[in-house]
Amino acid sequence: MTIAGIVLAGGQSSRFGKPKMFETYKEKCFYEYSVEAFKANSLSPIIIATNQGLLPHFKRDDEVEFIIEQKSESHQGPLFAMHHAMTKVDAEWYFILSCDIPFVTSEFVKKMISLAQGSSYDAIVPIQSDKVHPLLALYHQRSLPKMKKLLDQDIRKIRVFLNEINVLQVSFSADAEVFVNINRQEDMLYL
Numbered sequence: 325m326t327i328a329g330i331v332l333a334g335g336q337s338s339r340f341g342k343p344k345m346f347e348t349y350k351e352k353c354f355y356e357y358s359v360e361a362f363k364a365n366s367l368s369p370i371i372i373a374t375n376q377g378l379l380p381h382f383k384r385d386d387e388v389e390f391i392i393e394q395k396s397e398s399h400q401g402p403l404f405a406m407h408h409a410m411t412k413v414d415a416e417w418y419f420i421l422s423c424d425i426p427f428v429t430s431e432f433v434k435k436m437i438s439l440a441q442g443s444s445y446d447a448i449v450p451i452q453s454d455k456v457h458p459l460l461a462l463y464h465q466r467s468l469p470k471m472k473k474l475l476d477q478d479i480r481k482i483r484v485f486l487n488e489i490n491v492l493q494v495s496f497s498a499d500a501e502v503f504v505n506i507n508r509q510e511d512m513l514y515l
């Protein structure tokens with residue numbers, strides 16, 4: 325089973341006010357927590373999906389590749405960015421991690437990967453207290469055509485995409501911190 329790890333790190337961070345992937349928690353950039361959780365599970369390749377403007381600010385790392393959205397492709401949202409990166413890398417499964425979740429752990433990634441083994445689902449998505457987290461999830465290569473069809477219709481909502489594919493929802497307890505997602509400056513108080 326081949327699994328590519330993709331860190332989505334090319335958003336506008338408009339609510340946060342500055343590029344949040346480079347915000348630090350315990351002296352490490354947010355995006356580095358995602359990269360480390362992939363490395364600890366020996367995922368290969370590990371990819372950062374970003375754009376030209378942000379690229380120079382990432383640390384160079386021999387184990388990490390970049391997929392760059394050109395001007396016309398940048399800021400098109402997570403569904404577009406996922407599809408863009410997934411079509412550029414050949415793998416059976418794609419583990420997507422959003423760059424703004426500093427509490428993501430290698431144990432979380434490991435548990436999700438164990439569920440992909442031999443799975444016939446199109447996606448494996450965590451759920452906590454009725455909230456699904458599609459940007460910390462696994463997508464099978466076979467989900468790509470449905471993704472493309474929606475994007476061709478200019479439909480960008482991941483919720484719509486999830487309704488069209490066969491999803492295994494994985495429940496996590498309400499106190500699991502993995503899903504703390506930083507969108508605004510005030511969310512930093514959770515750290």
Ligand SMILES: Nc1nc2c(ncn2[C@@H]2O[C@H](COP(=O)(O)OP(=O)(O)OP(=O)(O)O)[C@@H](O)[C@H]2O)c(=O)[nH]1
Pocket residue numbers: 332333334335336337338339340373374375393397398399400401402405421422423424459507
């Ligand atoms: N590569 C890439 N990543 C994206 C894009 N849009 C969003 N993301 C990433 O997807 C994740 C969730 O993004 P959001 O927080 O919803 O959006 P954002 O643009 O980062 O922030 P806001 O402007 O405040 O909505 C973050 O990790 C973003 O970096 C995009 O166009 N390209």
